[in-house]
Amino acid sequence: MHVLILGGTTEARRLAEILAAEPRPGLSVMNSLAGRVAAPRLPPGEVRVGGFGGAEGLARWLCEHEVGALIDATHPFAGTISFNAARAAATAHVPLLALRRPGWVPVEGDVWHEAGSLEEAAGLLPSLGRRIFLTTGRMGLAAFAAPSDLWFLVRSVDAPEAPAPARMEVLLDRGPFTLHGERELLRRHRIDVVVTKDSGGAATAPKLAAAREAGLPVVVVRRPPAPTGVPVVGEPEAAADWIGERLHLGTFPDAG
Structure with missing residues (x-):
């Protein structure tokens, strides 16, 4: 029961906090950061920094580490990694969920x-x-x-x-x-x-x-195009529910 979070965002850290709030036997969470920020805010749990070597490299990593769920919680403008994640998940037959914050909407006066x-x-x-x-x-x-x-x-x-x-x-x-x-x-x-x-x-x-x-x-x-066919949620709590259901772990309490 390994989960890989492609992160670096507020939503990714929040998801890691939720998963860490009530550890489950056999569940390990790896947070992956691209390494573009010199001193990133680190989430709880294991952290790796750097790329995977494209879609093929990520697919190999998913297989070698027996990942059971992949979460793409990268920045909305990190388009390349999102497409690599979609191709890698399909190649490795790993369930993929996109955790993507909703875009801004203009209001009166804008x-x-x-x-x-x-x-x-x-x-x-x-x-x-x-x-x-x-x-x-x-x-x-x-x-x-x-x-x-x-x-x-x-x-x-x-x-x-x-x-x-x-x-x-x-x-x-x-x-x-x-x-x-x-x-x-x-x-x-x-x-x-x-x-x-x-x-x-x-x-x-x-x-x-x-x-x-x-x-x-x-x-x-405007945001760049995102991969089609990948389920998307806008909140970390919804992503935690998806992981709990996908890996048969039950629900996770919201971290305070």
């Missing part, structure tokens, strides 16, 4: 401009403003590196690497963020456009509320 990629988002900016709050993480800054008169406040967990915007200030920080803090950040840096990926979840959502209050446009990068 001024959203959707983009299909970071490059498309960058192309929208000159017509929207000059001082940009860029919250898409440290990966992909090359899309915004073309010479321009735009100024960027880049927030990320780890320091970004080149290529990056020439006119840029870096803010190293990690959510969850507060509405008060986001209001002050927009005011202090005189932000007139916010750029974000549709990551979903509550940890970074206050920036959307702060932009709405200030009447600022928000460029929202």
